[in-house]
Amino acid sequence: MENERLDRVLEIFYRLLHGEVVPNRLIAEEYRISSKSVSRDVARINDFLAEHRELMQNAEVTYSHKDRAYILKSDEFLKNQELFALVKVILGARCFSKEDMLFIVSKLRKFTTANDRKLLDEVILREIYHYHEVRSDCNSVINNLWRLVQCIDGKKVISVTYLKMDRSEVVRKLKPAAIMFSEYYFYLIAYAADDTQYKARYFRIDRIKNIVEHRENFQLDREHSFDEGDLREKNQFMFPGDNVRITFEFSGLSLQAVLDRLPTAKIIEQNGTKSVITAEVNYGRGIIMYLLSQGSWVKVLEPKPLVEDMLAEIKIMRNYY
Incomplete structure (x- = not known):
């Protein structure tokens, strides 16, 4: 009994x-x-x-x-406003398959209070219905993520079968170092297994079709340990590049949006609607893409190679019209 x-x-x-x-x-x-x-x-x-x-x-x-x-x-349960914010981030990221997204949201719902669960469902129902995942070449982004996390933690050398931008398939032997998220995609940051210069390479995790773990392990010196925070501050659209200081003039509507987009940015001069901004960034295709996206609101002042790259890109664009 x-x-x-x-x-x-x-x-x-x-x-x-x-x-x-x-x-x-x-x-x-x-x-x-x-x-x-x-x-x-x-x-x-x-x-x-x-x-x-x-x-x-x-x-x-x-x-x-x-x-x-x-x-x-319980204090451990998510408040409805906290859960709503998390679900909105997941839906906006669009990085998971619809099946995985629904599974995650369903689990999160269980950690909120029961009284307002119905209201929460009504608020996010339409967005879930219209959810469109980004296209993926792997079976599961979540599974790839966790496996790579374990390889990074275990310092395991891996080989990945990867689809490049031109859709050609390659196999790369790597020392995985870190994982980042940017603009709809998760990225693996890794070094080539035979690279003694330790030049970081970026791989979109949704394009990794297969992962093979080797029995060999590796160690990274402190100077080669990857700093995800530094990359997030200075990188745009996950294009690699050397660290440089740029200066540009901005005359657009939202100065705050520029400062948010470039965390290292500082205003060094203001004159009416124009502001002169300086920032430390990774000099590559990414920062050029961002500055061009601001149209006539931006005028690059320094360094000279960036000014020349912007002019060359604008000339190519002009020839299209």
Whole structure:
């Protein structure tokens, strides 16, 4: 009898942990017990939660008179506004397949309160319906991500079968160093296995069709350890390049948007609607693409090679029209 009761208490607790709203009457009918017995089971759960308050993140089973049911509340649960923000980021990133996205969102829902879950579903329903994933050449971006994380942690040399921009397939032997996310895509940052100069290479993870782990391991000196934060500050569109300081004039509508896009940017001069900005960036195709995207709002001042690259690109564009 005691074992049956213990099983029942554990089952109720499991259902509460998974975000279920547990009606007193239905539980009593399901287990063929009285409502008072259900109340005693819930009291036993609350005794356990009180004794292990720190472990269980101040969780407590409360009774909702509106729903006539028991609900588990915890500091660990996401608030609806927190969950809504996370789901919006996932939907906006578009980096996961629709199946993976739905699976992640479904799991996140279980960590919010039950009362407003219906409202949350209504708010994100249309965006989920119109969700369009970016095209992927691998079976699962999530699986690739986790496998690469484990290889980075274990310092394992790997070979990847990779589709280049021109859709040609190559095999590269690499020392994986870091993972980044930028503009819809996850990137693997790695060094060629035989590269003694340690020049970083970028690979879109959704284009990695196969990963082979070798039995050999590697070590990276501190000077060659990859700094993801530094790359995020200075890189645009994940194009590699040397670190340089640029200066440009901006006369557009949103100066703040430029400062947000270039975290190292500083305003060194302002004159009416024009601002002179300096920033440390990776000098490559990425920064040229960004500056060109601002149209006539931007005039590059320094360095001279960047000015020349901008002029050459503008001349090519002009010939198209």
